[in-house]
Amino acid sequence: MLICRCNEVSKQELNALIKKNRGITLEKIIETTGASTKCGRCKPLLQKTFEQLSAKYPPASQLNLQF
Numbered sequence: 001m002l003i004c005r006c007n008e009v010s011k012q013e014l015n016a017l018i019k020k021n022r023g024i025t026l027e028k029i030i031e032t033t034g035a036s037t038k039c040g041r042c043k044p045l046l047q048k049t050f051e052q053l054s055a056k057y058p059p060a061s062q063l064n065l066q067f
């Protein structure tokens with residue numbers, strides 16, 4: 001599924017990026033992929049997808065470790 005049509009950034013690409021770089025910021029994702037830098041129509045979807053994937057792949061320091 002394409003999140004940003006102008007720059008052809010897919011949800012799969014974002015998933016892989018966030019999974020590999022846990023804790024990455026939205027700004028860094030935009031800088032890396034170029035998503036939302038043209039028409040900007042994808043911005044709400046990009047934001048929502050970023051929030052969902054960040055919750056799915058939290059930074060290591062936020063993992064709920066159980067001993």
Ligand code: FES
Nearest residue numbers: 004006039040042
């Ligand atoms: S759809 Fe993402 S910038 Fe146009």
